[in-house]
Amino acid sequence: MKSFVSKFTSAPAVREYGGIVASLIVLCVVFSVLSPRFLVFYNLLNIVQQVSVVAVLAFGMTYVILLGEIDLSVGSILAVAGMVAAQCFAIGLGFWPTLGLTLLSGAIMGAFNGVLAAYLLLPSFIVTVATMGIFRGLVSLPTGGLPAPINNDAWLAIGAENWLGLPIIIWIVLALFAFNFVLLAKTVFGRRAYLAGGNKEAAVYSGIRVKRIKVIIFTISGVMAAVGGILLSSRLGSAQTNAGLGYELDAIAAAVLGGTSLAGGVGTMVGTLLGALIIGIINNGMSLLSVPYFYQLIVKGLVILLAVWIDVRSKTNRG
Amino acid sequence: MKSFVSKFTSAPAVREYGGIVASLIVLCVVFSVLSPRFLVFYNLLNIVQQVSVVAVLAFGMTYVILLGEIDLSVGSILAVAGMVAAQCFAIGLGFWPTLGLTLLSGAIMGAFNGVLAAYLLLPSFIVTVATMGIFRGLVSLPTGGLPAPINNDAWLAIGAENWLGLPIIIWIVLALFAFNFVLLAKTVFGRRAYLAGGNKEAAVYSGIRVKRIKVIIFTISGVMAAVGGILLSSRLGSAQTNAGLGYELDAIAAAVLGGTSLAGGVGTMVGTLLGALIIGIINNGMSLLSVPYFYQLIVKGLVILLAVWIDVRSKTNRG
Amino acid sequence: SASAEGIGASLLTQQHPFYIALADAMRAEAQAEGVPLEIKIANQDLNKQFADVEDFITKGVDVLVISPVDSTGVRTVIGRAQKAGIKVITVDVPAKNVDVTSYVGTDNYAGGVKAGELMAKMIGDKGKVAIIDYPMVASVVARTDGFKKAMESHPDIEIVAQQAGITRSEALTTAQNILQAHPDLDGIFGFGDDAALAAASAVASAGLEGQVKVIGFDGMKEARDAVASNPVMVGVIAQYPDEMGKVAVETAVKVMNGEEVAAEQPIEPGVVTKDGETK
Amino acid sequence: MTAPQDETVLDIRNVTKTFGPVTALKDMTLSVKKGRVHTLIGENGAGKSTLMKILAGVHPQTSGEITFKGEPYRPKSPREARLSGLTIVFQELSLCRHMTVAENIFATHEPNRFGFIDDAELVRKAEELIEELGLPIKARAKVSQLSIARRQLVEIAKGLSYPADLVILDEPTSSLSESEAEILFSLIGRLKEKGVTVIYISHRMEEIMRLSDDITVIRDGELVGTMTREETSIDKLIAMMVGREMHDIYPPRVAPKPGPEVEPVLRVDGLNGGHLFHDVTFDARPGEVLGFFGLVGSGRSDVMNALFGVKRPEGGEIFLDGKKIRPRSPDDAIRQGIAFLTENRKEEGLVLAHTVERNINMVSLGEVSNAFGFARRSAERRAAEDEVARLTIKTDTIDTPAANLSGGNQQKIVLAKWLRIKPRILILDEPTRGVDVGAKFEIYRIIRQLAADGAAILMVSSDLPEVLGLSDRLVIMHDKKVANILDGEGLTPETVMTYAAGMQS
Numbered sequence A, B: 001m002k003s004f005v006s007k008f009t010s011a012p013a014v015r016e017y018g019g020i021v022a023s024l025i026v027l028c029v030v031f032s033v034l035s036p037r038f039l040v041f042y043n044l045l046n047i048v049q050q051v052s053v054v055a056v057l058a059f060g061m062t063y064v065i066l067l068g069e070i071d072l073s074v075g076s077i078l079a080v081a082g083m084v085a086a087q088c089f090a091i092g093l094g095f096w097p098t099l100g101l102t103l104l105s106g107a108i109m110g111a112f113n114g115v116l117a118a119y120l121l122l123p124s125f126i127v128t129v130a131t132m133g134i135f136r137g138l139v140s141l142p143t144g145g146l147p148a149p150i151n152n153d154a155w156l157a158i159g160a161e162n163w164l165g166l167p168i169i170i171w172i173v174l175a176l177f178a179f180n181f182v183l184l185a186k187t188v189f190g191r192r193a194y195l196a197g198g199n200k201e202a203a204v205y206s207g208i209r210v211k212r213i214k215v216i217i218f219t220i221s222g223v224m225a226a227v228g229g230i231l232l233s234s235r236l237g238s239a240q241t242n243a244g245l246g247y248e249l250d251a252i253a254a255a256v257l258g259g260t261s262l263a264g265g266v267g268t269m270v271g272t273l274l275g276a277l278i279i280g281i282i283n284n285g286m287s288l289l290s291v292p293y294f295y296q297l298i299v300k301g302l303v304i305l306l307a308v309w310i311d312v313r314s315k316t317n318r319g
Numbered sequence C: 001s002a003s004a005e006g007i008g009a010s011l012l013t014q015q016h017p018f019y020i021a022l023a024d025a026m027r028a029e030a031q032a033e034g035v036p037l038e039i040k041i042a043n044q045d046l047n048k049q050f051a052d053v054e055d056f057i058t059k060g061v062d063v064l065v066i067s068p069v070d071s072t073g074v075r076t077v078i079g080r081a082q083k084a085g086i087k088v089i090t091v092d093v094p095a096k097n098v099d100v101t102s103y104v105g106t107d108n109y110a111g112g113v114k115a116g117e118l119m120a121k122m123i124g125d126k127g128k129v130a131i132i133d134y135p136m137v138a139s140v141v142a143r144t145d146g147f148k149k150a151m152e153s154h155p156d157i158e159i160v161a162q163q164a165g166i167t168r169s170e171a172l173t174t175a176q177n178i179l180q181a182h183p184d185l186d187g188i189f190g191f192g193d194d195a196a197l198a199a200a201s202a203v204a205s206a207g208l209e210g211q212v213k214v215i216g217f218d219g220m221k222e223a224r225d226a227v228a229s230n231p232v233m234v235g236v237i238a239q240y241p242d243e244m245g246k247v248a249v250e251t252a253v254k255v256m257n258g259e260e261v262a263a264e265q266p267i268e269p270g271v272v273t274k275d276g277e278t279k
Numbered sequence D: 001m002t003a004p005q006d007e008t009v010l011d012i013r014n015v016t017k018t019f020g021p022v023t024a025l026k027d028m029t030l031s032v033k034k035g036r037v038h039t040l041i042g043e044n045g046a047g048k049s050t051l052m053k054i055l056a057g058v059h060p061q062t063s064g065e066i067t068f069k070g071e072p073y074r075p076k077s078p079r080e081a082r083l084s085g086l087t088i089v090f091q092e093l094s095l096c097r098h099m100t101v102a103e104n105i106f107a108t109h110e111p112n113r114f115g116f117i118d119d120a121e122l123v124r125k126a127e128e129l130i131e132e133l134g135l136p137i138k139a140r141a142k143v144s145q146l147s148i149a150r151r152q153l154v155e156i157a158k159g160l161s162y163p164a165d166l167v168i169l170d171e172p173t174s175s176l177s178e179s180e181a182e183i184l185f186s187l188i189g190r191l192k193e194k195g196v197t198v199i200y201i202s203h204r205m206e207e208i209m210r211l212s213d214d215i216t217v218i219r220d221g222e223l224v225g226t227m228t229r230e231e232t233s234i235d236k237l238i239a240m241m242v243g244r245e246m247h248d249i250y251p252p253r254v255a256p257k258p259g260p261e262v263e264p265v266l267r268v269d270g271l272n273g274g275h276l277f278h279d280v281t282f283d284a285r286p287g288e289v290l291g292f293f294g295l296v297g298s299g300r301s302d303v304m305n306a307l308f309g310v311k312r313p314e315g316g317e318i319f320l321d322g323k324k325i326r327p328r329s330p331d332d333a334i335r336q337g338i339a340f341l342t343e344n345r346k347e348e349g350l351v352l353a354h355t356v357e358r359n360i361n362m363v364s365l366g367e368v369s370n371a372f373g374f375a376r377r378s379a380e381r382r383a384a385e386d387e388v389a390r391l392t393i394k395t396d397t398i399d400t401p402a403a404n405l406s407g408g409n410q411q412k413i414v415l416a417k418w419l420r421i422k423p424r425i426l427i428l429d430e431p432t433r434g435v436d437v438g439a440k441f442e443i444y445r446i447i448r449q450l451a452a453d454g455a456a457i458l459m460v461s462s463d464l465p466e467v468l469g470l471s472d473r474l475v476i477m478h479d480k481k482v483a484n485i486l487d488g489e490g491l492t493p494e495t496v497m498t499y500a501a502g503m504q505s
């Protein structure tokens, strides 16, 4: 028995995710004890759906942070993408062209960030703080700040319908997770991203085209934000000009909770997914427990602190 | 003449601040041409007053960023400090005790961040994202989210009266600038902060107590945020629970515009002050020109991009 | 339904005195009626409102009282609640493109018109006025639209500026800059109490007390006090969140008891000036 | 003149240090006598730096006792160690790049009044110290602008700026050429006169024999033996270190040296790099080891950077196989078949936080992936394991972070990563920096083999015996220019030094 436990706790996966999985389990146990409605299948689906947008943003953010950069504009890109979709439908385009144009808009905005950061050498924090404002301004232009309804049935189905017994949103999140997991962990591109983030200069000297990677990564982040915009606008049935406001912080927090280092070079998609789940579970659990709003803010902050603390401790204790 | 120019442009100050001063001048010229009311003494005072809170936060943020850390909780600390002041007056304390307690509250919150980051080794981004929520929750507890009026005349005078022909707020900003400038550029403490931010490992190996410095610096940031809370609450005559929301990004942007590197080790108070002024001038100028809100967002973003671009270019051109 | 989980309320924000008063009134009424009430705050984020309503559906409340973050956007989640057998009452902000059991709220457009008329009266039917607004919120847009509509019948009044000032400190900055750009201004209409109070302090610090009149909207205590004591603050359009909250919960209880309720229960805004309050 | 010969100042008893599963030091016992230069030698990863870091308060030992100046000694931080009178020049450079030389030297004891720094005094004191030590550096220069060699000099100045009873120098000369090393040796002499004790670590046998009073050999974290210089010889030391006899550390040629009739693969014609170097002309033939020698700052590294596309030259031409090339970036240069091992392994060579395996495959990812860009796990691991075995890299597993390896083993990883791409032109800038004798032999053998396989090797080195032992021809640089190109055979150190010092043109 003992050898089984010690074997288990020394497996690489446990070493890497032990702390955060422990936090996750603790949270689930606490909430299950406090609320009988927490550990109900329907509610678990709820949690994943509620956290889906942040999770998708966090997937993109993981690459960005891994590279030692930051992308604060994802919330605004998300809003623009939703508005692009609404406007496409408004001029009579169908589902597929709209989908394509929406993703393209995300890619363009992301690439814009990337080019400024990589080729004009501007710090990505400033670039994306600026484009956060610019894109947020752009989203308001078509409607003067008011929300734009979306009535395309296929689009609305994304946010409302099930497929094989699970909400389509969840399938999309799972598919994107699988895609990003493979891209980051299994491909040459992913390897290069880690290296470039771990030591930019050494990467350049090893022939890695760091600038190109940076542009690609910001583009991916933009596309993920656009997917976030698609999910959100289909869930809400409208494009909101303040959609995604402040989501960048949740996305970054999810990635960092999941072990991605803001100094670059360290991080995984699995960690990010777990980090996003922690955030979703905290929000959902407190909401089920009817914690008053201000106390929710406090408790959420404390739980996040506790979760990183457990994770950091479990990592330093082993060496 | 030519030698004068080249002598001028090769002076260290120009080398360091040339780009940002150029941006500042360009902005002033553009706005003066577009609005006759821009370059009016009273309006210039306006700008400084309007940017005072962000400038003070940015002073504290400069140390934090210099150390390679980040403090997202300053907006919330500011709000708590304002509420502490309002509650102190509500229970009948006088001006000086209230001032002391308000500053102390900022110091405690800042030190809390610092201890978690330095001694529990939690990433400061996560710590301050969490405390941003915690402090924002705390501020609402005494009044349940309602603003709390402040009626102490001395307190209100800070935000409303002049001294020697200049608003008191401006004196305070100048005094804090001088204090922080000297502390960072001229003292042993400042030098250690640069070393610790530039190469943490080297600093530790050289026998610099980096953890202590980190706690001190987060404490300074907390105190500066409390001063921001004092300025804002005295200007508004009340403590608002949503005071300072989002100011952390403006403060970071001011510091980074002013040349502080998010990687740590590089930055100055002069740069930060100039960065804050740029942000203030953009806001004021566009407002004078009655640029509609959404366009303001766009223009502000573009101008920030332009300003950093000029700065980065002027630095790389010289090697 | 019989599970007697009571009322779930999803409110737009908790950062505004109006909504705090509304929430307080709802709680008081629920206590008086002896029904469970839980209030969630959407923080002006429709997605959060969706999550909150979904959590109410999970819990199985009987009636949902909601102040939509977005009138049209909220329709899908209202539909979902109704499909789960929950009756829906909207409060303060109506929902579009979906039928709800009842709507309780201020007529913001009418309030805006009243504000415009009051402004015309206060500045003597001519001059320059400015608006401090919050362009992302439909109810505020209705107010400024009403204000501008009223101004159409006063051709000598010119609207020289309309700028956003969402929080009190932003509104202060906006007001200062408007006064800087238009030193001959006669009046400012603030979309809410915060905007108006901030404008009043900007007027005072610019030394224009004799010249610029400020009118607000909402009419919470701080603004009413200012109307009484501050010469700059000449009036405020009053909403009645306490009444609104009480009616909303009363309506919900009626619905739970299977009684009929009116589909619209408008609450007419009042006008507060130095001469008193008219409804 | 010197203190009594047998007064023990530092006594290390049964010290063991483990890092998780790795045992870096096992039951180490050592006593250092006052006023003497005590040298530690051992293969890469033997545990020398670890022992020094324990003394410096960086790591606590796992078990064992230390006595310093007669008192029990267990510093909890580098600060405490310094206050007890111990100063250390670390092997891995630990300077703050953004700050000036003066600020770095006085990082923890700036001249100040009530906490306010006296900048003028700071610069003055730094200049005084630099002057006294005779170092070719400017007090106001930013560290980021200095070459590795100069940074090493700054590091030494920093270490010697504290008054101390015990000075630890961990491979201080690894990137210095002889003339700069000379400065250090005379400094050590002066310290000895003052009764200061020195612990010295180096892989350069000649200097060890010259400097040391006592020599301790460590192998695999264990003490092999301590003896005085008089009792030993280079051959004996090497045998104790690597556990076998080694006679000639420069391996024999595998293929004959290419003569002048062989077409050069690389031709550099009048290359001009602004103030960095001028008018550099040379060629390199396939199968040749072309050595580059010069004093610190003579411009060698900058020429290599230009060839590799890091910094574009301002004039001149580069021909590869007779075709003109203009490398625009390292990536471009690598595609042309050029590889470049830089002198700064920490900043330009390694991703320290990543594993040995990832670092080794850094340049050759194309080789360990399939056509669709997916990495092949087994190929990656095999490649890394091959290199670890071939270069005898001492590491727990290939999944250990590079940061946890000893300095010399880190250097081997950087070499390994370039060997993976089988370059046509391999530029080596200080390739054996910090590498032990046994491994040096291995690296020399590999260099020879690569040359025999037809690569041209450009080897920059400040280690004169190494340059002389290996070069087919030798480019000597002085003051940013090529002073002369000589045939490698039969060169004496004296001839080379005269050109390098600019005394003959």
Ligand SMILES: Nc1ncnc2c1ncn2[C@@H]1O[C@H](COP(=O)(O)OP(=O)(O)OP(=O)(O)O)[C@@H](O)[C@H]1O
Binding pocket: D019, D022, D023, D024, D042, D043, D044, D045, D046, D047, D048, D049, D050, D051, D091, D394, D395, D396, D403, D404, D405, D406, D407, D408, D409, D434, D436
């Ligand atoms: N922080 C650490 N974590 C794990 N292992 C470590 C750490 N530091 C050193 N080691 C291991 O301890 C052993 C001794 O390393 P050390 O740096 O003392 O060698 P060294 O004798 O100085 O070698 P070199 O001549 O290459 O500098 C090595 O195997 C190294 O990998």
Ligand SMILES: Nc1ncnc2c1ncn2[C@@H]1O[C@H](COP(=O)(O)OP(=O)(O)OP(=O)(O)O)[C@@H](O)[C@H]1O
Binding pocket: D141, D145, D146, D147, D148, D149, D150, D175, D276, D294, D295, D296, D297, D298, D299, D300, D301, D302, D303, D343, D462
């Ligand atoms: N006198 C100097 N003062 C400051 N920096 C210098 C000086 N000379 C050279 N440098 C800088 O040092 C770096 C390396 O210099 P260089 O290539 O000339 O040295 P090198 O011949 O390779 O010698 P080594 O590498 O042994 O120091 C370059 O970036 C160069 O700009």
Ligand SMILES: [Mg+2]
Binding pocket: D048, D049, D050, D091, D170, D406, D407, D408
């Ligand atoms: Mg070593």
Ligand SMILES: [Mg+2]
Binding pocket: D147, D300, D301, D302, D343, D429
């Ligand atoms: Mg060199």
